[in-house]
Amino acid sequence: MARAGSINYQVSNIIKEINGIGKSKLESRNESGLLAESGHKVSDLVHSYKSLDNIRGELTNLAKFAKEHHQQKDMSQINSTIVKDWIKSKEVSYSTASNYLSNINKASDFLNIKRSEVKELRAEFRAELPKQELGTRSYKNLNKIELPPRSQPAFELQRDYGLRVSASTHINIDKQLNGNTLKFKEKGGKMNEKELSPTLVSKIRENAVEGKYELNNRTYSRELKDAIEKTGQKYNGTHGIRHSFAQSKIEAGATKEEVSEAMGHSRSEIVDTYLR
Numbered sequence: 001m002a003r004a005g006s007i008n009y010q011v012s013n014i015i016k017e018i019n020g021i022g023k024s025k026l027e028s029r030n031e032s033g034l035l036a037e038s039g040h041k042v043s044d045l046v047h048s049y050k051s052l053d054n055i056r057g058e059l060t061n062l063a064k065f066a067k068e069h070h071q072q073k074d075m076s077q078i079n080s081t082i083v084k085d086w087i088k089s090k091e092v093s094y095s096t097a098s099n100y101l102s103n104i105n106k107a108s109d110f111l112n113i114k115r116s117e118v119k120e121l122r123a124e125f126r127a128e129l130p131k132q133e134l135g136t137r138s139y140k141n142l143n144k145i146e147l148p149p150r151s152q153p154a155f156e157l158q159r160d161y162g163l164r165v166s167a168s169t170h171i172n173i174d175k176q177l178n179g180n181t182l183k184f185k186e187k188g189g190k191m192n193e194k195e196l197s198p199t200l201v202s203k204i205r206e207n208a209v210e211g212k213y214e215l216n217n218r219t220y221s222r223e224l225k226d227a228i229e230k231t232g233q234k235y236n237g238t239h240g241i242r243h244s245f246a247q248s249k250i251e252a253g254a255t256k257e258e259v260s261e262a263m264g265h266s267r268s269e270i271v272d273t274y275l276r
Contacts, residue, residue, distance in 0.1 A: 004076070007060060007073075008060070010063065010074075010075045011059045011075070014059060014075070014107050014110045017109075017110060018045055018046050018107060019046060020043060020045025021046075021049065021052070023047070025047055025261075028043035028045045029041040029043045032044040032045075034115075042255075044106070045106075047268070048257070048267070048268045051256070051269075054103060055103045055106060055107065058100060058103050058104075059107060062083065062086050062104075065082070065085075065089065066078050066082050066086070069082075069085065070085070075110065076110060076112060077112050078112055078113065079111075080114075080117040080120075083104055083111075083113060083121065084124075087100055087121075092129070093130050094126055094128075094129040095247065095250050095251050097125045097129055098125070098250060098251065098253055099250065099255075099256070101121060102253075105118050105255075126251075137239065137240040137243040138243040138244045139228060139233055139236070139244045140231075140233065140244075141231065142159050142241065142244055143159075145227045145228070146227070147220075147223050147224060147227055148223055149207065150207045150215065151219070151220050151223050151224075152203060153168075153200060153203040153213065154169045154213075154215055155224065156200050156203070157182075158238065158241040158245070159241055159244070159245065160197075160200075161196070161262075162242055162245040162246070162249075162262055162263045162264075164186070164187065164239075164242065164264075165220070165221075165238040165239070169213075169217060169220055170214050171184070171204060171208075171214070172211065173204070173205065173211045174211055177201065177205075179201075180196050180197070180198055180201050181196070186264035190264060217238075221237070242263065243274045246271055246274035247275060249262065256268055256269075256271050256272070259271050
């Protein structure tokens with residue numbers, strides 16, 4: 001039987017295989033045939049240098065753990081049991097464990113673990129591990145907060161879809177809403193779109209005046225501040241809702257790249273600032 005090679009050699013070979021830098025994400029998603037737990041198409045490659053570096057470090061750490069604790073030197077034989085023991089040994093929160101599993105997913109074709117097994121581990125850790133402490137700008141229990149009827153649609157756009165306050169409080173119905181699809185500009189002018197729930201679309205239309213849903217940002221901020229402070233939390237501005245959105249998606253199993261794309265970032269590493 002041929003030797004697997006050193007840990008660094010094995011990891012480098014895996015990184016070469018999953019390196020998608022310079023390749024279109026859309027093309028990669030269509031070619032992979034893979035679906036995230038949300039049902040959206042996902043790429044089987046990695047499209048940023050920082051993400052590749054993160055995966056390289058975690059695979060190296062995993063391989064060293066497998067060698068030391070399971071006497072397994074061949075990374076192609078690393079199975080779900082080893083991955084599970086490795087994550088448990090770190091004593092991390094579910095959010096961090098979920099990030100590890102997302103990266104393992106990218107390399108699963110080169111390990112002895114199926115994507116379905118990664119999904120099972122994610123569910124197991126979700127039930128067992130503590131949730132990540134929310135960052136300084138995040139809010140807890142946003143699903144229990146309600147604003148006055150006119151401001152509620154903007155709040156739900158931020159809470160459930162991660163929109164910036166500017167996009168959630170200024171909507172031209174005829175130009176931006178097509179059925180349940182909302183089109184809007186991100187920071188920097190990039191166009192984005194979200195498929196909204198029919199209930200939310202109805203709320204937007206019901207509170208529109210002359211074909212426009214518009215809120216005064218100061219009024220919206222004041223109403224949100226009052227609602228947040230009634231829960232005993234410190235008010236950290238409307239942008240704190242985007243921090244909560246990012247962290248809730250990570251806790252639900254989304255990758256950083258998926259969250260970054262959902263939030264309209266120009267670079268996937270920007271989402272890191274929302275997870276602290």
